[in-house]
Structures are given as structure tokens and as C-alpha cells.
Amino acid sequence: MFQKSLGDSTLSKADKNPWMVYGKPCPTASVRLFCFPYAGGSALTFRNWKDCFAAFVDVWPIQLPGRGLRLQEPMYTSMDLLVDAIEAAISDYLDKPFAFFGHSMGAIIAFELCHKLRLKRGLDAAHLFASGCKAPQVPDRRQTFNLPQHELIEELMRLEGTPVELLENPDVLELMLPLLRADLELVQTLRYIPRAPLLCPITVWGGTSDKEVSLEDLQAWRHQSSAEFRLHMFPGNHFFLNHQQKPIVRLIAEQLSVLGAH
Numbered sequence: 001m002f003q004k005s006l007g008d009s010t011l012s013k014a015d016k017n018p019w020m021v022y023g024k025p026c027p028t029a030s031v032r033l034f035c036f037p038y039a040g041g042s043a044l045t046f047r048n049w050k051d052c053f054a055a056f057v058d059v060w061p062i063q064l065p066g067r068g069l070r071l072q073e074p075m076y077t078s079m080d081l082l083v084d085a086i087e088a089a090i091s092d093y094l095d096k097p098f099a100f101f102g103h104s105m106g107a108i109i110a111f112e113l114c115h116k117l118r119l120k121r122g123l124d125a126a127h128l129f130a131s132g133c134k135a136p137q138v139p140d141r142r143q144t145f146n147l148p149q150h151e152l153i154e155e156l157m158r159l160e161g162t163p164v165e166l167l168e169n170p171d172v173l174e175l176m177l178p179l180l181r182a183d184l185e186l187v188q189t190l191r192y193i194p195r196a197p198l199l200c201p202i203t204v205w206g207g208t209s210d211k212e213v214s215l216e217d218l219q220a221w222r223h224q225s226s227a228e229f230r231l232h233m234f235p236g237n238h239f240f241l242n243h244q245q246k247p248i249v250r251l252i253a254e255q256l257s258v259l260g261a262h
Contacts, residue, residue: 017089018063018069018070018073019062019063019064019085019086019089019090020060020061020062020063020089020090020093021043021061021063021068021069022043022044022046022047022049022050022061022063023050023058023059023060023061024050024051024058024059025058026055026057026058028055028056029055029056029057029058029096030056030096030097031056031057031058031096031097031098031099031126031256032057032058032059032060032093032094032096032097032098032099033049033053033057033058033059033060033098033099033100033101033252033256034060034061034062034090034093034098034099034100034101034110035049035059035060035061035062035100035101035102035106036062036100036101036102036103036105036106036107036109036110037061037062037064037102037103037105037106038103038104038105038106038132038161038239038241039104039105039180039183039184039186039187040162040176040179040180040183041067041103041105041106042063042064042067042068043061043062043063043064043067043068044061044068045061045103045241045242046059046061047061048245049061049245049249052245052246052249053249053252053253054253056256056257057252057253057256058096060090060093062086062089062090064076064082066178066179066182067179075178075179075182075183076182076186077182077185077186077189078186078189079108079109079112079186079187079189079190082109082186083109083112083113083116084116086109086113087113087116087117087120094117094121094123097126098125098126099125099126099127099128099129099200099252099256100113100114100125100127100128100129101129101131101252102129102130102131102133103131103132103133103241104131104132104133104238105133105183105186105187106131106133107130107131107132107133108133108136108187108190110128110129110130111128111130111136111224112190114128114198114200115195115198118198118199124198124199124200125198125200126200126256127200127201127202127203127255127256128198128200128201128202128203128225129202129203129204129205129252129255130202130203130204130205130221131204131205131206131241131248132205132206132207132210132212132213132238132239132240132241133204133213133218134212134213134217134218134220135217135218135219135220135221135223135224136192136224137192137194137220137223137224138217138220140188142188143188144184144188145180145181145182145183145184145185145188145189146181146185149173149177152177152180152181153167153173156180158211159211159212159237159238159239160237160238160239161237161238161239161242162176197223197224197225197226198224198225198226198227199225199226199227200225200227201225201227201228201229201230201255202221202222202224202225202227202228202229202230203229203230203231203232203251203252203255204218204221204229204230204231204232205218205231205232205233205234205240205241205244205248206218206231206232206233206234206240207233207234207235207236207237207238207239207240208233208234208235208236209235209236209237210236210237210238210240211237211238212238213238215233218231219231230255232251234247234248
């Protein structure tokens with residue numbers, strides 16, 4: 001079930017919507033793909049994705065507050081409030097079948113948004129793509145968002161997702177750490193609520209050398225959907241996304257095509 005089409009005028013609102021950046025409106029597209037970044041990341045991660053898909057996919061990277069042109073906006077530390085805000089921001093773009101992609105924190109945002117739209121609007125995503133993320137029901141009792149600065153930097157070095165030269169630059173840290181702390185708090189304070197499985201298929205990706213997310217953590221996503229579940233592993237650590245975008249995009253396109261979304 002999808003909302004009544006609002007026409008091409010909906011697409012013209014994109015340049016006025018701070019949540020919707022790096023997208024390229026395609027009125028002839030038959031499915032919209034919304035992309036959500038990892039903690040500390042931004043829509044910039046997906047800036048080239050619009051050029052990697054066939055014309056039937058309309059790609060919309062989501063820009064969260066506190067980054068890019070939204071640098072001065074307060075960052076969210078409550079998942080419930082963030083999901084409410086995103087739901088309102090994309091409400092005009094749900095007139096076609098839609099799918100969500102998220103990496104790490106972004107996968108949890110996408111998952112919670114799926115349930116929000118199902119509960120509030122009676123809408124089901126066409127597909128949920130979760131990358132580099134434990135299944136929502138898998139306990140994660142770490143509290144790294146409130147670590148002293150030197151310990152948080154050590155944690156970032158361990159994850160190997162941030163260039164060392166940036167972690168050694170005081171000016172960069174002054175900008176980066178508050179954002180990262182807010183994003184980590186967003187995820188690490190979220191309380192999992194058991195709900196009926198989603199009706200959409202779920203495709204999951206993981207990194208073979210990921211120190212944060214195990215194969216079992218990824219396989220547990222199968223319990224979050226009553227539809228098809230697929231799991232793909234790629235070489236790399238927790239940030240394998242940065243080096244595996246082309247095959248990931250190809251698999252997303254194949255899955256949306258199989259669904260008959262074009």
C-alpha cells in the first residue's frame with residue numbers, strides 16, 4: 001500500500017528540504033531508495049549513488065542535522081525523535097514504492113523508520129537493506145558515547161574508519177567528536193522493543209574482518225522479517241562500505257528489479 005501520488009510538484013520541493021540532498025529527481029522512476037549514514041557520517045557518502053543506478057531507481061541520501069549545510073542545527077540523541085522528524089520530512093516522497101539502505105547506525109534508523117511508517121501510515125517498504133549492523137534485538141551494552149576523549153579516539157583508531165591524521169588534528173576533533181558522540185548516544189541508548197516482523201524482504205551485508213559485528217549478529221536479522229532474507233559478506237572491516245559500493249549498488253539494483261519495482 002502506498003500513498004496517493006502527489007505528482008511531479010513533489011519533486012520540486014527537494015531543493016527546499018534540508019533532509020534531501022545529493023538526490024537527482026527522476027519522475028519516471030518506479031521506486032525510491034532512501035540512504036542513511038553511519039555514526040559520524042553524512043549524506044556525502046552516497047553522493048554518487050544516483051549515477052550508479054538505472055533510471056527506475058530514484059536515490060535520496062538523507063542528511064541528518066549537525067553535518068554539511070546543517071552543521072549549525074542541533075543533533076539528535078533520541079532515536080524516537082529523529083525517526084519522527086525523518087518520517088515527516090519524507091512524507092511527500094512516499095507516493096511510489098520505496099526502499100531503505102543504511103550502514104551501521106543508518107541500518108537501525110532505517111529499521112525503526114520501517115516500523116514507524118507501518119504503524120502510523122500503514123505503509124510497508126519494498127525492501128530493507130542493512131549493512132554492517134547487528135540485528136536490532138542483539139544486545140549491545142557498550143557505552144562509548146560518553147568515554148573520555150582519549151579513550152574515544154582509541155576506539156575510533158581500533159575501528160579503522162577514520163584517517164589517523166584527522167584524529168591527530170585538534171581542529172577536526174573539535175568538530176567531529178560532538179557529532180560522533182551524539183550519533184553513538186542515539187544508538188547506544190535505544191531500547192529494543194519486540195514487534196511483529198516486517199513484511200518486506202531484508203538484505204544484509206557484513207565485512208569479513210569487522211571487529212564489531214559478527215556473522216551471528218548479521219544472521220539474526222532474519223528474525224525481523226516474514227519475507228525473504230539474504231546475507232552477503234564482503235572483504236573489509238566495519239567500514240567495508242567505503243570500498244565495496246559498486247557491488248553493493250549492483251546487488252541493491254538486482255533486488256529491486258526482482259521485486260518488480262521497475
